[in-house]
Amino acid sequence: MLKVFWFRKDLRLEDNAGLREFINSVTDKDEILFLYIKNKNKYHYYGEKRINFLYESLNELKNDLREKGFDLLITEGKSPEVFKKLKKENPAIEVFANEQVEPYSIERDKEVKEIIPSFQLFIDNTIFPLGKIRTDEGNFYSVFTPFKKKFLLLLKGECAKQNCSLDKLENTKQFKSSSLKEFSIPETKDEIFKGGRKEAVRLLNIFCKEKMTAYKEQRDFPGEYGTSLLSPHIHFGAIGFREVFRAAQHKADKEAKSEIEKINIDSWISELIWREFYYNITFHKPHIITKSFKPEFDKLKWEWNDELFKKWCEGKTGYPIVDAGMRQLNETGWMHNRLRMITAMFLTKDLFMDWRLGEKYFAEKLIDLDFSSNNGGWQWSASTGCDAQPYFRIFNPVLQSKKFDTDGSYIKKYVPELKDVDAKYIHEPWEFETELKEKYNITLGKNYPFPVVNHFEIKDRVISEFKRIQQKKFE
Ligand SMILES: Cc1cc2nc3c(=O)[nH]c(=O)nc-3n(C[C@H](O)[C@H](O)[C@H](O)COP(=O)(O)OP(=O)(O)OC[C@H]3O[C@@H](n4cnc5c(N)ncnc54)[C@H](O)[C@@H]3O)c2cc1C
Incomplete structure (x- = not known):
């Protein structure tokens, strides 16, 4: 039997549920293959920095396997086609992987299952199987706080480590495919975010x-x-998600020195649970891939302005905090x-x-898309x-800026035009045209844009459009 472990969003050898099951299933008579398919899917957007990060993570996984005497076949193509080829080479085939939730991944996995009926999926990407956390009446949760409460109530041994030592496979024959071409990973660029397990473990340790x-x-x-x-x-x-969750639990249970420290740790745990919450929403309501969760809001008459959209993308809206965020995204592939x-x-x-x-x-x-x-x-x-945030609670970008970047240090980092500007002018430069000109030789409209819209003028229009939709719903 050819046994394949298909790596997807689980690029590690430690604490990997599907990998553990794969290892346990292998007998002396089997041949094994570790596989990664670089897939081009119509819903996948692959920014350059994300690809770079993926390549680094794959390179490290390949090296980790190589050090233990195993190969990782990285091939490019559509997953069903890849498995058709493998099945042709060896009809007695079993495939193991970890579950993914996105509707297009589910569709792809269905296709693979038709080709390889023994294809098995395991829970690794979330703490609970998707759909498990439900109300007492069996409904899904559309509100976070009760979801979190139920999550914590049910949580028992789900975060336990899934040992997956490869020692057992030491003498197992490795399958060499004659039909699948090896994809050679291009050289990676030196970006701010580095891929690979070593870096992930380092970041987790520092954070803890x-x-x-x-x-x-x-x-x-x-x-x-x-x-x-x-x-x-x-x-x-x-x-792994279990790994980070365990780290937080350990910190809260064994190392927190005060109630305040515990509250801080719980706050991180809450954020982790938000991820699980959104995964469950996708599981229960896959229409969100193209539509609003609340369908009535697909009737909103959104506006379109090519030029304004471009300014938002480039971080040239004239609102320094907005521009800093967009430029951080464009420069680093990540945003706070x-x-x-x-x-x-905005x-x-x-x-x-x-x-x-x-x-x-x-x-x-x-990168973290x-x-x-x-x-x-x-x-x-x-x-x-x-x-969601109620439609009438619209963030005021200036107040957000003053509250969360009071000294302007974040803005200064990503909006170099304003790097010398004092914090008292930096959040709403249009209010201080004279000071900017006199003190820093900055002319608005020339060195830095005027705001593209007046925040106070838009508010009523947005609220009334949302109200119109809501009233229609109840008519
Ligand atoms: C418009 C918008 C788009 C977002 N897009 C993504 C995305 O594509 N990928 C993504 O991972 N996160 C996304 N987030 C959530 C959040 O911004 C990021 O997870 C977080 O900034 C990542 O930084 P961190 O790892 O330092 O997070 P930390 O604060 O250290 O949190 C730890 C982990 O918890 C999870 N997490 C934290 N906050 C959230 C949240 N609000 N929702 C879901 N999971 C969360 C993430 O896995 C995160 O790595 C988005 C949020 C918004 C408002």
Whole structure:
């Protein structure tokens, strides 16, 4: 029998549920193959930085396997075609992988299952099987807090480590495919975010040691680096979700020195549960891939302005905090959560443009692009999602800026035109045209843009459009 372990969003050899089952299933008579398929899927957007990160993670996985005497076949193509070829070479084939939730992944897995009926999937990407956390009446949760309560209530041994030592496979024959071409990974660029398990473990250790116990107090300040920066690694599975969850539980149970430290750690645990919540939303309501979670809001008359959208994308809106966020995204492939909310709110409310445009732009740029969290975050900001920000609570970008980047250090880092500007002018430069000109030789409209919209003028229009839809719903 040919036994294949198919790596997908689980690029690691440690604590990997599917890999463990695969190892346990192998007998002396089997041949084995470790496989990764570089797939081009119509819904996948692969920004350059994300690809780079993926390549680094794959390179490290390949090396880790090589050190233990195994090969990783990386091949390019459509998964069903790859498995057809493998089955032709060896009709007695079994395939093991970990579950994914996105509707297009489910579709792909169905196709593979038709080709390889023995294809088995395991729970690794979430703590609970999707759909398990339900209300007492058996319904799914569309509100986060009760979901979290039920999650914590049910949590027992789900985070236990899944040992997967490869020693057992030491003498197993490795299958060499004659029909699948090896994809050679191009040289990677030196980016700010580095892929691979070593980096993921390093970041988790630093976060546990230095930041987790102050997370709640610091997580909203983009200049503070108070978050874990683990999202790209969690997404590609270089570090497992159980692993990070266990680390937080260990810290809370064994190392927290005070109630305040515990509250901070719990706040990180909550964020991890948000991920699981959004995965469940995708599982129960896959229509969100193209539509609003609340269908009535697909009747909103969004606006479209090519030039304004381009300014938002490039970080040239004239609102320094928005521009800093978008430039961080463009430069690094990552954006701080507070900024994701501010920039998404700005596009969907201040510019009143369809959340799907922003979702797609983030998808093209983010290294950590994760369908469920991205869609969840966008629909939260646009007020079209489950447990979303109410449509009448529109972030004021200036107040957000003053509150979360008080000294302007984050803005100065990503908007170099304003790097010398004093904090008292930096959040709303249009109010200080004279000072900017006299003190820093900055002319608005020349060195830095005037604001593209007046935040106070847009608010009523947005609220009345949302109200119109809501009234229609009840008519
Ligand atoms: C518009 C918008 C788009 C987003 N797109 C993505 C995306 O594509 N991929 C993604 O991983 N996250 C996304 N998020 C959620 C969040 O911004 C990132 O997970 C977080 O900024 C990653 O930084 P970190 O690893 O330092 O997070 P930490 O604060 O250290 O949190 C730890 C982990 O918890 C999870 N997490 C934290 N916050 C959230 C959240 N609000 N929703 C879901 N999971 C969360 C992530 O896996 C994160 O790595 C989005 C949020 C918004 C508002």
